[in-house]
Amino acid sequence: MATTMTAAQRRERARFAYDAFLKECPTNQLLARLSDKWVSLVVAALAGHEGPMRYSDLGRKIAGVSQKMLTQTLRSLERDGLVARTVTPSVPVRVDYELTALGRSLSGLLVAVKDWAETHMDEVADARTKHDAAAVGSGQK
Amino acid sequence: MATTMTAAQRRERARFAYDAFLKECPTNQLLARLSDKWVSLVVAALAGHEGPMRYSDLGRKIAGVSQKMLTQTLRSLERDGLVARTVTPSVPVRVDYELTALGRSLSGLLVAVKDWAETHMDEVADARTKHDAAAVGSGQK
DNA sequence: CAGAATCCTTCACGATACTG
DNA sequence: CAGTATCGTGAAGGATTCTG
Numbered sequence: 362m363a364t365t366m367t368a369a370q371r372r373e374r375a376r377f378a379y380d381a382f383l384k385e386c387p388t389n390q391l392l393a394r395l396s397d398k399w400v401s402l403v404v405a406a407l408a409g410h411e412g413p414m415r416y417s418d419l420g421r422k423i424a425g426v427s428q429k430m431l432t433q434t435l436r437s438l439e440r441d442g443l444v445a446r447t448v449t450p451s452v453p454v455r456v457d458y459e460l461t462a463l464g465r466s467l468s469g470l471l472v473a474v475k476d477w478a479e480t481h482m483d484e485v486a487d488a489r490t491k492h493d494a495a496a497v498g499s500g501q502k
Numbered sequence: 503m504a505t506t507m508t509a510a511q512r513r514e515r516a517r518f519a520y521d522a523f524l525k526e527c528p529t530n531q532l533l534a535r536l537s538d539k540w541v542s543l544v545v546a547a548l549a550g551h552e553g554p555m556r557y558s559d560l561g562r563k564i565a566g567v568s569q570k571m572l573t574q575t576l577r578s579l580e581r582d583g584l585v586a587r588t589v590t591p592s593v594p595v596r597v598d599y600e601l602t603a604l605g606r607s608l609s610g611l612l613v614a615v616k617d618w619a620e621t622h623m624d625e626v627a628d629a630r631t632k633h634d635a636a637a638v639g640s641g642q643k
Numbered sequence: 644c645a646g647a648a649t650c651c652t653t654c655a656c657g658a659t660a661c662t663g
Numbered sequence: 664c665a666g667t668a669t670c671g672t673g674a675a676g677g678a679t680t681c682t683g
Binding site for chain 2: 378379380381382383384385387388389391392393395396397398400401402405406422423424425439440441442443463466467470471473474475477478479481482484485486487488489491492493
């Protein structure tokens with residue numbers, strides 16, 4: 362296939378073709394999908410694990426996710442080519458999920474955001490406390 | 503104040519104190535906030551602009567955002583200490599927004615995700631086409 | 644085990660109108 | 664200009680039940 366573009370070439374082309382700030386742009390919708398709590402957690406879970414993970418592994422790792430959301434998220438990630446799904450027809454069935462090359466190219470970025478949240482939680486909490494205190498002090502309702 | 507921790511120390515502490523995979527964890531909620539389309543776009547807009555931006559600038563830059571969502575997003579970012587809001591009491595009033603130091607420490611990560619979306623849109627679109635075609639071929643409804 | 648299907652509630656978000 | 668306030672709706676997402 363004619364995917365003989367370097368990363369630089371693709372980036373160059375993308376810079377002219379797409380702009381996620383435009384709501385009609387496909388990348389806007391893609392960004393919306395990526396900006397999803399469950400997407401972040403699923404990708405981060407797969408990224409932080411050696412080898413593939415089973416459906417139930419993911420459900421256990423990501424506390425609080427419902428079957429519906431887990432399946433739904435997995436399906437959309439699979440469709441977008443970020444995650445590969447492998448079915449082993451044993452009894453009972455075994456299904457494994459793992460990041461594709463494309464998925465791996467994204468996972469680092471998403472994990473970085475997740476790590477930022479964990480690392481800077483205290484500062485954000487401080488900011489909130491101060492902000493709320495100031496609002497009370499100045500007589501806001 | 504007693505913020506005399508190195509980044510490494512903070513990270514080390516955070517690693518034990520927080521885990522965004524746990525739904526009771528505050529960082530889980532923080533990650534949910536960060537995983538928001540409008541947050542990404544607002545932060546990216548501010549990051550990709552020299553100096554502060556006015557409310558109307560942001561509204562113009564981020565096509566399709568309603569006043570409600572823009573205001574709401576800005577307020578939450580301000581409360582979390584990621585964005586600074588400056589009011590100039592002229593007539594008419596002038597309000598400027600800019601990233602704080604904390605906000606700047608995050609913006610790079612969010613911009614990276616947005617750029618990823620723009621850069622890899624084609625590959626995702628391809629994956630979708632193939633995935634959908636395969637589903638049809640194998641006789642899925 | 645790994646889902647699919649259904650129901651049902653909540654609330655996120657847009658549209659609209661008003662204000663200092 | 665930079666918001667606030669209110670209302671209405673579609674859609675997200677949880678709980679539950681069923682299946683290969």
